[in-house]
Amino acid sequence: MIGMFRLFPVLCAITAATVAVAEVGVSDNRILLGQSAALSGPAQELGIEMRLGAQLYFEHVNRQGGIFGRSIELRSYDDGYEPDRTAPNTTRLIREDGVFALFGYVGTPTSNAAIPIFSEAKVPFIGAFTGADSLRHPFNRLIFNVRASYFEETERIVDEHASLGVQSVAVFYQNDAYGKAGLTGVERAMEKRKMKIVATGTVERNSVDVAAAVKTIHAARPDLVIMISAYKSCAAFIRAMKQAGSPTRFYNVSFVGSRALAAELGAEGFGVGISQVVPFPWSGTIPVVREYQKLLRESAPERGVSFTSLEGFIAAKVMVEGLRRAGKDLTRDKLISALETMRNVDVGGFNVHFTPSDHDGSSFVELTMIGKEGQFKH
Numbered sequence: 001m002i003g004m005f006r007l008f009p010v011l012c013a014i015t016a017a018t019v020a021v022a023e024v025g026v027s028d029n030r031i032l033l034g035q036s037a038a039l040s041g042p043a044q045e046l047g048i049e050m051r052l053g054a055q056l057y058f059e060h061v062n063r064q065g066g067i068f069g070r071s072i073e074l075r076s077y078d079d080g081y082e083p084d085r086t087a088p089n090t091t092r093l094i095r096e097d098g099v100f101a102l103f104g105y106v107g108t109p110t111s112n113a114a115i116p117i118f119s120e121a122k123v124p125f126i127g128a129f130t131g132a133d134s135l136r137h138p139f140n141r142l143i144f145n146v147r148a149s150y151f152e153e154t155e156r157i158v159d160e161h162a163s164l165g166v167q168s169v170a171v172f173y174q175n176d177a178y179g180k181a182g183l184t185g186v187e188r189a190m191e192k193r194k195m196k197i198v199a200t201g202t203v204e205r206n207s208v209d210v211a212a213a214v215k216t217i218h219a220a221r222p223d224l225v226i227m228i229s230a231y232k233s234c235a236a237f238i239r240a241m242k243q244a245g246s247p248t249r250f251y252n253v254s255f256v257g258s259r260a261l262a263a264e265l266g267a268e269g270f271g272v273g274i275s276q277v278v279p280f281p282w283s284g285t286i287p288v289v290r291e292y293q294k295l296l297r298e299s300a301p302e303r304g305v306s307f308t309s310l311e312g313f314i315a316a317k318v319m320v321e322g323l324r325r326a327g328k329d330l331t332r333d334k335l336i337s338a339l340e341t342m343r344n345v346d347v348g349g350f351n352v353h354f355t356p357s358d359h360d361g362s363s364f365v366e367l368t369m370i371g372k373e374g375q376f377k378h
Contacts, residue, residue, distance in 0.1 A: 023331045025100025031067060031323065031330065033074045034093030036114065037106040037129075038081035042206045043230045045260040046308060047106045050129050051076055053312025054104050054319075056295045061320055068328040072320070074103065081106070081206060081230070083113035090114040094121045101126060101335065103319055104312060107255075108132040108178035109205065118142060124332055126322070126339075127315030129308070130255065131277065132181040136360055144322075144339055146315045146352060146361045147277040153253045154185030154226065156365045157275055158193070161224050161251075168198050170222035170248075172213055172237050174229040175202040182228025182253055198222050201237075203229055208236040218244045225250050231257040235264035242268060249273065259306040262374045269370040276366045278314055279350060280378050281305040288314060288348025317347045318361065 025032040035054075037047030054074060062071040075097055079085035086105070093099045094117065101124040105111045108130045115134075118125050125143045128135060131150035135143050158169070171186050173179030179202065190197055199220035201213025210233060217225060218241060225241070225248050227234050238250050251273040252261065258276070262269045282305060283289045292313045293305060303309065318339075323330065325338035340356045352361040368378045 023100060024098045026070070026330050029066075029070055031070045031072050032097065032099045033072060033101055033103045033319070034090075034097060034099035035074055035076040035102065035104045036079045036086045036089035036093070036110065037076060037104065038110075039076065039078035041080040041082075042208075042232045043081040043107070043257070046081070046129065046230065046255070046257045047078070049257070049259075049303075049306050049308035050104050050106050050312040052300060052303060053292070053309030053314075054127075054316040055312075056292065056299055056309070057313050057316035057320065059299070060295055067320065067323045068330075070330075072323075075099065079110055081110060083109040086110040086113040087117060090117045094118065094123055099123070100330075101319075101332065103127055104129065104315055106130075108134065108181055109176045111135055112177050115140070115143075122332065124335055126319055129311060130178065131253070132178060133184070134177060134181065139357070139359070141336060141359075144318075144354065144359045144361065146318050147254075147311060148363050148365050149185075149360065150182045150228070150253055150255075151185040151188060152363055152365050153275040153277065154182060155189045156367065157226055157251050157253075157273075158186065158189035158195075160367060162193050162195070166223045167195060168221070168223040169195065170199040170201070170217045170220055170225045171197055172201050172203070172210075172217060172225055172227045172229065172234070174205055174233065176205050178205075178255065179228045182226075186226050203233045203237065205230075208233050210237040210240055213237060214240045214244060217241070218246050222248050224248060227252045227256065229256065231261040231264055235261055238265060238272060239268055251275070254307065257308055258368070258376065259304070259308070262370050262376070265370070266374070269374060270372050272370045274368050274370070276307050276368050276378075277362065277364060278307055278310045279364075280366070280368070280376070281307055281310040282376070286349035288317070288350050291348060314347060314350055318342070318352050321345065321347065
């Protein structure tokens with residue numbers, strides 16, 4: 001009996017040590033990730049497609065045995081692309097659900113709403129579908145951006161058109177953090193070339209009330225309108241401008257939701273441009289695209305390929321690589337350190353590069369256009 005009493009403190013110490021190293025959201029057979037995204041409302045295709053692409057890869061990994069025997073579960077809540085819904089979703093994911101990390105959020109204002117919450121809780125935030133500078137500066141060790149920034153996208157758009165002699169540029173943008181981030185990118189690119197924006201027009205988030213923007217921008221007779229909004233408002237603006245007789249060219253940044261925009265516009269989409277931050281999802285030569293196409297055909301062939309679901313797929317591959325590098329004894333700090341070791345890592349024809357002082361994984365930008373039958377050209 002005395003021996004048992006002597007052993008009891010040792011057993012308690014072992015148990016306490018085991019509890020101490022257990023990480024929130026990690027069990028012997030599961031890693032729990034959390035997401036808040038637009039799964040309903042005017043921007044729902046963005047959230048649905050981003051989640052679809054991520055799930056394709058996570059489920060593939062789970063079928064192969066997971067990460068050191070642990071399956072990945074992505075728990076997603078709908079925020080309708082409204083930041084006042086994202087904040088409570090994020091609090092719920094962290095405090096009630098106990099997620100290990102946050103992944104694949106959709107949008108700038110929504111991601112911004114989550115920043116103070118996950119920063120206080122010290123929960124990693126990885127692979128958001130936004131190119132806003134607010135997720136890049138000031139540097140936050142918890143945030144990892146897989147995609148290029150809006151500054152890089154707008155620089156590429158302006159550079160392409162300036163080289164063709166275009167001087168008269170207007171900007172149609174969503175009146176929130178996302179739209180203003182894109183506007184700032186256009187302003188920077190224009191100032192670099194000593195050019196001025198000739199007109200601007202705004203639309204409220206989740207609205208298609210574009211009449212005032214059309215009136216102002218059409219009156220300026222721009223050669224090019226750069227657009228920073230979601231697919232429904234951009235489609236409404238393009239249709240209204242064409243109905244007003246405008247011959248201008250329209251160019252969107254990637255967040256618009258390319259396939260959804262083409263579907264909204266129908267025949268009126270011909271010639272509309274969109275910058276992209278992932279490879280061409282119809283390619284037959286890029287390894288990550290072929291892998292994505294195969295898994296999509298097997299799991300959700302009715303959806304068809306899209307830039308947005310491919311972005312979710314690539315972000316999931318980066319997340320998985322970070323989890324593998326973090327090792328069997330997974331902690332949030334080990335995940336962050338592991339991601340920071342990914343120097344020019346090729347995930348299948350798409351390179352990602354992180355360091356301890358730079359969490360912007362890619363600068364890849366490609367320009368595409370909607371063709372006559374709604375297909376994409378690059």
